[in-house]
Amino acid sequence: MKANGISGAAPAAWLATLGLVLVVAVPFAAIVLQAIFPQIGQGSFAAPFSQFYTALGDSALLAMSRNTLILGFSVVLLSALLAVPLGVCRALYKVPFAAFWDVVLLVPFMIPPYIATLGWIMTLQPRGYLQQLAGFNMAPVLFSLFGMTFVMAMNTFPVVYFAVSRTVEAVGSRYADIGRVFGASPARAFWRITLPLSAPGLAGSLMLVFAAAIEEYGTPAALGGRTKFQVLVTGIDLRVSDWPIDLPGAAILSIVLVAMSLITFLLQRWILARRSYETTGGKPQNKDKRPLGALNIPVLIAFAVVAFLATGVPLLAILATASSKTISGGLTLGNLGFNNFLAVFKDSAGALQALGNSIALGVGTALLTGLIGVLAAYTTVKTRYRGRMLLDIMTILPNALPGIVVAVGLILAWNMPGLPFTPYNTGLILLLAYCCLLLPQPVRYTTAAFQQIGDNLEAAARVCGASSFTAFRRIMLPLVFPSLAASMLLVFAVASRELVASVVVAPVGMQTIATFIWRQFEQGSIGLGMAMAFITIVITTLLPLCVIGLMRRVSVIQD
Structure with missing residues (x-):
């Protein structure tokens, strides 16, 4: 044998x-x-595909599919705008307190998205913590497409940040330096050399962010209800939880959502397998990072601001709410205690x-x-x-x-x-x-x-x-x-x-x-x-x- x-x-x-x-x-x-x-629940195989024609022609399904894609692409875009610059700086330059920022930006993985969303609601809602401390009412911004995009991106951008920082660090700056020797500007060397070499990691992480965004339930359910911004996930939940129960409709919406997720997953695998760039020198890259120089303070501020928004605000809001004896009492010492714990x-x-x-x-x-x-x-x-x-x-x-x-x-x-x-x-x-x-x-x-x-x-x-x-x-x-x-x-x-x-x-x-x-x-x-x-x-x-x-x-x- x-x-x-x-x-x-x-x-x-x-x-x-x-x-x-x-x-x-x-x-x-x-x-x-x-x-x-649609009648299989009653033991009948009659009228096959009959609900497909009705559901696929329903304007509500088209609207939910469109909203799902808009939300997914918006989260991807904002995550990339936040993560790529920080990841590149972390990989190529001597960022002050770099290890500390890595740990802090890892914390959003430990905070479930729906809990982080509830923390943002407590912070930005009318008479929320921001209004109590600074007098600003940001509720119209929070309960909007931008608000959902922002809150979800704060939870997902670390996926891109760690992928970009590790990939670009592995590529190093030697090949970009060679491009500089042949007359390329720093920006052109980055876009034509460093970024293509890092493309597999970046593309794969962005696909993961998109899949996570279209599958997320807590944030659209908590923030999208006031603006009537319904996505496929909340539409499916509505069909299985509200009377009359629409199981065939929920199944069809589920197949549409699975198709989106499956296409994303297959595209990710295709990019990683087919659209990768390889170096042929065979030598290990120089890991010595360059000083930031005049950009030292701006980069430090950027890391601090993003870390505070992604980690500090949700955690502080959660702890402040949990420590409040009554929500109406606000942020006062007399209202703090361990009663809820x-x-x-x-x-x-x-x-x-x-x-x-x-x-x-x-x-x-x-x-x-x-x-x-x-x-x-x-x-x-x-x-x-x-x-x-x-x-x-x-x-x-x-x-x-x-x-x-x-x-x-x-x-x-x-x-x-x-x-x-x-x-x-x-x-x-x-x-x-x-x-x-x-x-x-x-x-x-x-x-x-x-x-x-x-x-x-x-x-x-x-x-x-x-x-x-x-x-x-x-x-x-x-x-x-x-x-x-x-x-x-x-x-x-x-x-x-x-x-x-x-x-x-x-x-x-x-x-x-x-x-x-x-x-x-x-x-x-x-x-x-x-x-x-x-x-x-x-x-x-x-x-x-x-x-x-x-x-x-x-x-x-x-x-």
Whole structure:
């Protein structure tokens, strides 16, 4: 029996296939079937495609699609305007406190977008913190297309910043200097040499920003309602949450949104694979960075302003609201206290139960996606299993499935007539939703790790009499475990605060962190919601860091 033959890989392949079908294929297939057969929920396949003609000719769908694209491109443009200059300066010049700015600009990843949006609402709304401190009422700006674009860009531009800074740093300035020797101006050398060499990283990050923008629910739902700026995500939510329920319409809108996301993802892969530039010198680039000179103070101010807007304003607004005894009391010392934090730990409105539910779901999601991910990655990279290409496609598909689409797919799939069992209206439905959304993380990490491991180790184990399971458990799994553990920590951090699927498919009476915060805002208990938000940020930031530190200490002791 060959080490990487079909028979040796069969258990891992079948387990991975079963997991991927349950987590990914079932909800996606349910959406497609519901869109094609509008009466499938009643067990009928009559009138196929009949809703397509109505929906695709609906002016509301066209308006939502247009708004979605406008919002996505606007966020991409503003993210690029903010991130590219800062990233280039960070890569090529000696920026004061560079490491500090990197850490500060990493914080927006730790703040869920909907929580950051709520922080901006508290800051810029009428009688908000800005008006209390400076007398400005910026509510008309916030509740507009520009306001949504600005808030979303503050959350997504770090993706571009880190991609540009690392890519341009790897390219270096030597090739631009050669262009300068041949008469090119600094601007021309940058546009014709440095930027093309950095294009793959820049294009890939901008595509990720666009995909994140068109899939985001919290910001358009919180800011777009007042201006009637409805996008596909909010339109889908409206069709599955308001009476009369329109499941075929929600399915068709979901397919349109999936098509946008899929095109973005495929375009990103095409750019990275086909439109890359390579250097042929073979020499390492000179990493010595140049002084900024007269631009030292302006660049420092630019970093400080952007960092304050992206990190400082949301965090300060969250902390100020959480520390306020009453919102009407404003920013006064007498109105500050820890009442809201104490209320969370006293389980007010079910806060501790929501916290426990989210932590349990986060741990469960990390374990399940880690198991499916490592088995799927092993099957696609290290075996000759005939269905490995199909497995690979199923692991990629969640990249193009927004959270609202996954939620709709699960509703449709597990409410089909004749099912002997359904996880709908139980905590299991949330676990399935989180796993579908976050499965690509473990797959991506472990695939890269498996690709770096040669076949000789596993083959040697098989020659010495080890079974395929023993070789996998004793050799392959320990080698990829660091990458797997890192991805599982990321999954835990994201799953424990996920909003969209939680709002749509959470069982009646079951709260998670995200639904608790969202409902406290809807009910007017803003301080309690913000206290939970601050605690969430602390937990989802510190817990993974503590686990990483513990793993490093154990590794040092073992060495």
